[in-house]
Amino acid sequence: MKQAESILSLRDVEKTFAGHKAVDGVSLDIARGEVVAVIGPSGSGKSTMLRCINLLEVPDSGTISVDGKNLDTSGTVSARDLTQLRRRVGMVFQSFNLFPHMTVLRNISLPQERVLGRSREEADRRSMELLERVGLQQKADAYPAKCSGGQQQRVAIARALALDPEIMLFDEPTSALDPELGLEVLAVMRQLADTGMTMIVVTHEIHFAATVADRLIVMADGRILEQGPPQQVLDDPQHARTRTFLSAIKDR
Amino acid sequence: MKSAIFSDWAEWLPRLLDGLWVSVQVTGLSLIIGLVVGLLLALAAFARTRLLTWPAVLLVEIGRGMPALVMLQLVYFGLPSVGLTLETYAAVVLALSLTTAAYTSEIIRAGLRAVPDGELEAADALGMSRSDVMRFVVIPQGLRIALPTLLGFAILIFQISSLAFSLGLPELLSQAYSIGANTFRYLDVLTLAGLLYLAVTIPAGWLVARFERRLSRHLTT
Numbered sequence: 001m002k003q004a005e006s007i008l009s010l011r012d013v014e015k016t017f018a019g020h021k022a023v024d025g026v027s028l029d030i031a032r033g034e035v036v037a038v039i040g041p042s043g044s045g046k047s048t049m050l051r052c053i054n055l056l057e058v059p060d061s062g063t064i065s066v067d068g069k070n071l072d073t074s075g076t077v078s079a080r081d082l083t084q085l086r087r088r089v090g091m092v093f094q095s096f097n098l099f100p101h102m103t104v105l106r107n108i109s110l111p112q113e114r115v116l117g118r119s120r121e122e123a124d125r126r127s128m129e130l131l132e133r134v135g136l137q138q139k140a141d142a143y144p145a146k147c148s149g150g151q152q153q154r155v156a157i158a159r160a161l162a163l164d165p166e167i168m169l170f171d172e173p174t175s176a177l178d179p180e181l182g183l184e185v186l187a188v189m190r191q192l193a194d195t196g197m198t199m200i201v202v203t204h205e206i207h208f209a210a211t212v213a214d215r216l217i218v219m220a221d222g223r224i225l226e227q228g229p230p231q232q233v234l235d236d237p238q239h240a241r242t243r244t245f246l247s248a249i250k251d252r
Numbered sequence: 253m254k255s256a257i258f259s260d261w262a263e264w265l266p267r268l269l270d271g272l273w274v275s276v277q278v279t280g281l282s283l284i285i286g287l288v289v290g291l292l293l294a295l296a297a298f299a300r301t302r303l304l305t306w307p308a309v310l311l312v313e314i315g316r317g318m319p320a321l322v323m324l325q326l327v328y329f330g331l332p333s334v335g336l337t338l339e340t341y342a343a344v345v346l347a348l349s350l351t352t353a354a355y356t357s358e359i360i361r362a363g364l365r366a367v368p369d370g371e372l373e374a375a376d377a378l379g380m381s382r383s384d385v386m387r388f389v390v391i392p393q394g395l396r397i398a399l400p401t402l403l404g405f406a407i408l409i410f411q412i413s414s415l416a417f418s419l420g421l422p423e424l425l426s427q428a429y430s431i432g433a434n435t436f437r438y439l440d441v442l443t444l445a446g447l448l449y450l451a452v453t454i455p456a457g458w459l460v461a462r463f464e465r466r467l468s469r470h471l472t473t
């Protein structure tokens with residue numbers, strides 16, 4: 001693909017858990033501003049691949065480079081490199097993972113203060129901007145327990161965006177939500193894609209993948225089974241396994 | 253008859269209150285020292301710091317496995333044989349601090365571990381440092397989870413402090429015994445001493461329960 005402009009590259013990334021290859025030699029180039037949707041059966045290594053990108057899991061072999069800066073993951077990664085990487089790569093989890101003992105505003109401001117060294121006022125100002133963007137400024141002083149799942153996930157997105165990342169990773173961001181609450185999260189993600197954010201989204205929301213993603217990747221057994229423009233992959237899948245998987249999720 | 257008991261109680265009360273004050277002091281000091289050590293042990297265990305592991309495990313196992321009465325006697329009579337003689341007061345505080353550290357380290361460790369892994373991952377993914385994750389995410393929530401159990405333990409160690417009478421520390425129970433020895437009215441004076449213990453532990457128990465309810469407010473999801 002657009003090799004020269006790729007903001008993120010994985011080369012032959014492998015990760016084994018107890019003898020089982022969760023990610024089995026994945027190579028991937030993602031262009032700046034590209035939105036990539038990842039689908040595949042449960043256990044196919046989607047989460048592990050995402051988690052390797054920001055080194056929540058350290059790959060056993062392979063290289064990862066963000067913005068041309070190579071990370072040799074075979075040795076130990078220095079704490080500085082790790083922080084550098086993580087402030088450029090934001091991540092949103094299926095289970096939101098807000099800090100329940102802090103208000104919504106604190107959840108978003110604290111990482112800015114600790115990781116970017118912003119002052120409290122500066123961080124709060126940025127947090128309020130982002131809360132407005134995700135439509136939740138009225139929840140600033142609420143605790144997460146007083147927010148719906150959809151609201152919590154939007155706060156989690158704002159929290160990640162507050163560090164001004166260049167890439168955003170989403171691991172099944174709507175799977176824990178009722179459909180209508182999922183929609184408000186997807187709307188925020190759609191809007192984020194429109195601003196030109198580079199995004200990798202693991203999802204079972206085929207409609208979202210078809211309408212928002214530039215590329216659709218199908219994973220199976222820790223590998224990329226096939227990939228291409230979403231409509232092409234959805235309408236004319238090359239592999240029998242893709243067809244089986246697609247009809248299984250359409251039946252739900 | 254009844255009024256005679258009350259006038260005796262009134263006569264004994266000042267000495268017993270002096271004893272109660274000593275009990276409260278040794279309990280308070282042991283809790284402060286024991287909790288600090290307990291927190292450090294819990295953090296070391298949580299971080300799996302190899303360096304601290306075996307002395308920590310030893311202290312926790314001995315502190316929890318040994319009856320408090322034996323611990324008191326060993327510290328008081330045993331340490332002089334290795335060249336360290338402590339006054340009764342210091343020996344009691346040391347022994348109770350060891351017991352407190354052993355128990356509270358386990359209580360705190362369980363609290364720290366109850367903080368959901370997902371939150372630690374989210375903090376990691378945000379680029380927060382190890383120490384920031386501990387300081388802002390794990391410790392505040394872990395201590396909050398552990399607090400009701402810790403307060404319950406504090407009430408328990410206050411009761412356990414009565415064992416210090418065996419070393420002759422002039423705390424509440426010792427005072428009651430010495431009044432009993434002078435008057436041969438053991439039952440009467442022990443009843444009053446028991447009531448004084450209850451006057452502390454029962455309201456403290458209520459406060460703990462109220463506190464527990466207040467703390468759980470934000471954390472119900």
Ligand SMILES: Nc1ncnc2c1ncn2[C@@H]1O[C@H](COP(=O)(O)OP(=O)(O)O)[C@@H](O)[C@H]1O
Binds near residue numbers: 017020049
């Ligand atoms: N921390 C882990 N320890 C052991 N096995 C794991 C771990 N994480 C994932 N796995 C295994 O790796 C495989 C891929 O998992 P995962 O990446 O979560 O798949 P997906 O997100 O596509 O459902 C699965 O077989 C899973 O059981």
Ligand SMILES: [Mg+2]
Binds near residue numbers: 046047048172
């Ligand atoms: Mg997954």
